[in-house]
Amino acid sequence: MIKDGKIYFAKSGKKLENEIYLLPKMANRHGFIGGATGTGKTITLKVLAESFSSLGVPVFLADVKGDLSGMIENGEDSDDMKERKERFGLGSDFAYQSFPTTFFDIYGQNGIPLRVTTSEMGPQLLSIILNLNQNQSDLLKVAFKIADDQNLLLTDTKDLKALLNYISENRNDFKNDYGNIAPTSIATIVRAIVALESEGGEEFFGEPAINIADFFANDPSGKGMINILDSSSLINKPRLYSAFMLYLLSELFEVLPEVGDLDKPRIIFFFDEAHLLFDNADEALIEKIEQMIKLIRSKGVGVYFITQTPSDIPGGVLAQLSTKIEHALRAFTPKERKALKDVAESFRENPDIDTLETLEKMGIGEALVSTLDEEGVPTVVEDAFILPPLSKMGHGDKALIEQNIKTSNLYLKYNTPSDPESAYEFLSRQNTLKEEAIEQSKEEKELKKAHDKEMKEVTRSIKSVGSTAAGTIGREIGNALGGSFGKFGKKLGGNVGASLARNLFGTLFKK
Numbered sequence: 001m002i003k004d005g006k007i008y009f010a011k012s013g014k015k016l017e018n019e020i021y022l023l024p025k026m027a028n029r030h031g032f033i034g035g036a037t038g039t040g041k042t043i044t045l046k047v048l049a050e051s052f053s054s055l056g057v058p059v060f061l062a063d064v065k066g067d068l069s070g071m072i073e074n075g076e077d078s079d080d081m082k083e084r085k086e087r088f089g090l091g092s093d094f095a096y097q098s099f100p101t102t103f104f105d106i107y108g109q110n111g112i113p114l115r116v117t118t119s120e121m122g123p124q125l126l127s128i129i130l131n132l133n134q135n136q137s138d139l140l141k142v143a144f145k146i147a148d149d150q151n152l153l154l155t156d157t158k159d160l161k162a163l164l165n166y167i168s169e170n171r172n173d174f175k176n177d178y179g180n181i182a183p184t185s186i187a188t189i190v191r192a193i194v195a196l197e198s199e200g201g202e203e204f205f206g207e208p209a210i211n212i213a214d215f216f217a218n219d220p221s222g223k224g225m226i227n228i229l230d231s232s233s234l235i236n237k238p239r240l241y242s243a244f245m246l247y248l249l250s251e252l253f254e255v256l257p258e259v260g261d262l263d264k265p266r267i268i269f270f271f272d273e274a275h276l277l278f279d280n281a282d283e284a285l286i287e288k289i290e291q292m293i294k295l296i297r298s299k300g301v302g303v304y305f306i307t308q309t310p311s312d313i314p315g316g317v318l319a320q321l322s323t324k325i326e327h328a329l330r331a332f333t334p335k336e337r338k339a340l341k342d343v344a345e346s347f348r349e350n351p352d353i354d355t356l357e358t359l360e361k362m363g364i365g366e367a368l369v370s371t372l373d374e375e376g377v378p379t380v381v382e383d384a385f386i387l388p389p390l391s392k393m394g395h396g397d398k399a400l401i402e403q404n405i406k407t408s409n410l411y412l413k414y415n416t417p418s419d420p421e422s423a424y425e426f427l428s429r430q431n432t433l434k435e436e437a438i439e440q441s442k443e444e445k446e447l448k449k450a451h452d453k454e455m456k457e458v459t460r461s462i463k464s465v466g467s468t469a470a471g472t473i474g475r476e477i478g479n480a481l482g483g484s485f486g487k488f489g490k491k492l493g494g495n496v497g498a499s500l501a502r503n504l505f506g507t508l509f510k511k
Helices: 024-029 041-054 079-088 118-129 134-149 157-169 171-178 183-204 238-255 283-299 334-345 355-361 398-406 409-414 423-510
Strands: 006-012 018-022 031-034 059-063 101-105 226-230 267-271 301-306 323-327 366-370 382-386
Touching (some): 024 301, 041 059, 041 226, 041 382, 059 238, 134 183, 157 171
Parallel strands (some): 031 301, 031 323, 101 226, 267 301
Antiparallel strands (some): 006 018, 366 382
């Protein structure tokens, strides 16, 4: 809820007499929402997202369980909601409402398809996502350089595989300009790309690619658009989930100008199941995320991570998260007890509450909360209760969601995939022409060989015919010349004449 220009999202105190606010001008300092399963993290995310939208700030969030889609509909009274409204003392300023919502889905099943091109993702992020070592990462950068130098467009994974195979087959031609290229390293990169494709990379990489400017929208009433990425299937493909989230942060950092601290953020991102961004992440990935989180706030962007415990997030990233909302945690082992104590000690101490004890005993919808005051200083921790959302709890109506998707201008823009003339098509055509040239050369050699053989046969036949003809002619001439000498002279004349004629015709045929 918005009250006096501030985000009013919780109440504290024995009689819930204290209102807790998040100052919009501090919202770009990022935040954390934690807690065990079933403690109310999703409701907290929803209340904050609705508040930012009401403030005119666009929101992008990942919906892992599908229960954020209810934002498309007005909330409604139930016995539970009536009790909560009464307990919070919510009056006429609490009015159920729906929020402007756009649904996205990388797989295009439950929302508008989301795609990026391999060129936009770039070799650095791709290397991290594909878990390449330094040599392989350097080789991928070389591949992108070759693509640039030869004007080869890279849009999808088949373009990238075609490029790598082309480089491997012609590595000797590239050696002088780009250095040694190991075929084994190329093969390793290709295998990693195939693995990414099996997680949905074929749908994710392509055209038309998403323009992040489309996330920065407001409805006619001025509410910020809530962009919901359906992640119910995507969450089972952690590398692809990480790929998109990293791309978003990188792209925002690249394209948005520096603005410093604004009265309110330009956009807010909520990354649910945030531990998936860091599970099995190498040092390079963590450093990349930490760098972006540090710097992106000056672009007017706030990032909020949602996960179970702060330990799911690397320390360097966690240190950048100013707003902390921690729901109940459970501890059953010494290690979990220590983690619980660490969480309690991370808050600014409040002498009125035992943070550690409170953390263990909190109920659903209750949380330890600390925000930033006007001077950017963390407030003391409060044992607070999160307000109820204004929109529908749980899943939205499927027919209404489908209508929302199909009538969106972005659906017309992004729904139909395109396959432009790119590296795969160009290199395939080059290979076809090369194969045709080889086949044509082979056919020409066969024809020449056949022609030469035929000419030899003709020459041999002509020589044979010429020799026979010469003998006959010579014999007749000899017979005529030796006829007057009798039988002996006739025979001798014929033989001599035939020999002379053969020599004469043989010389002619050799020429």
